Amino acid sequence: MKSGVNKRGQVTIFIIVAIVVVGLGILFYFLYPKMFSSTGFDVKNPENFLQNCIEKELKQTVDLISLQGGEINPTNYYLYQDEKLNYLCYTNEYYKLCSVQTPFLQKSIEEQLSKNMSTKSKECWSLLIEKYQDKGYSVSSKPGTIKAEILPGKVVLRLLDYEISVKKDASETYNSFNIVLDNNLYELLGIATNIIEWEATFGEADMWSYMMFFKYLKAEKLKQTDETKLYILTNKNTGEKFQFASRSLAFPAGFT
Helix, strand or coil, X not given: CHHHHHHHHHHHHHHHHHHHHHHHHHHHHHHHHHHHHHHCCCXXXXXXXXXXXXXXXXXXXXXXXXXXXXXXXXXXXXEECCEEEEEEEECCCECCCCEECCCCHHHHHHHHHHXXXXXXXXXXXXXXXXXXXXCCCEEEEEXXXXXXXXXXXXXXXXXXXXXXXXXXXXXXXXXXXXXXXXCCHHHHHHHXXXXXXXXXXXXXCCHHHHHHHCCCEEEEEEECXXXXXXXXXXXXXXXXXXXXXXXXXXXXXXXX
């Protein structure tokens, strides 16, 4: 009897130990990112710190501007499912072709990103200085300018002429940092620009031709009661979207 009791006791202990191990594993899984972010600062790689500090807000800003038709704060837009789809081509008249609202769309978005990310970039720059000082380094630094670039397969936020010199046992100087976000905005913008040209020239664009040519693309055109057309471009591989509104060659209700 004692042998059976001992065996049951051992099994119970093993189960408890297993539960504790699993529980600690789950706890470590959720806490590890925070632990890493607070203790994983590499004094030899300040660019990596800036990447981790800035990337999340950069992604949120790129996503917002993509869902709102190239504008962070659109003023002329169509409200669709609580999202403000900016008019990239527009006329308020019937029987008229639309006028392009933002002739240099990519440049406009890059300028908005540069301006919008300025505060976060400066905040992270100050945190970087504090990180070095906390580790006993003497620090001299010089802020520069911020420039966003939309490139094939990525968005890059360049911290141009930013420079930091740190000294402890030896001196090191680092400058001109790049924050890279993997994103297909460049490709979607190219398609959107082509659609806008069709809207301004012919008043319509055929979605099937784009999907035939770009196999990764889901292209939707949703016509609204006021003759507005909503274009929703989705990368099927990544789920990234660019969507906007256009009103061109509109006809009054009952026109046949």
